[in-house]
C-alpha cells in the first residue's frame with residue numbers, strides 16, 4: 001500500500017523552518033537547509049505543512065475517487 005506524503009518543491013523551499021515547527025508529529029526536519037520528511041510512514045496527511053509554508057513549497061494533493069460502478073441507474077418504473 002502506498003503512503004501519501006506531501007510533495008516538496010525544493011527550488012521554492014527557503015529553509016525557514018515553519019513547517020518543522022507546525023508539523024504536529026515532528027516528522028519534518030531541515031537537512032542542509034532544505035525540508036525533509038524524515039518518517040514519511042508516520043505522516044497523517046493533516047496538510048498543516050502546506051497551510052503554513054509561506055513560500056508555496058509544499059503541496060498535499062488529494063485524489064478524488066468517484067463512488068459507483070459507472071453503470072447507469074436502474075429505474076423501477078420502466079415500462080415493458
Ligand code: SF4
Nearest residue numbers: 013014016017019053
Ligand atoms: S515552510 Fe516551506 S519554505 Fe519553510 S522550510 Fe518548510 S517547505 Fe521550506
Ligand code: SF4
Nearest residue numbers: 023043045046047049
Ligand atoms: S501533512 Fe501533517 S503530519 Fe504530514 S508532514 Fe505535513 S504537517 Fe506533518
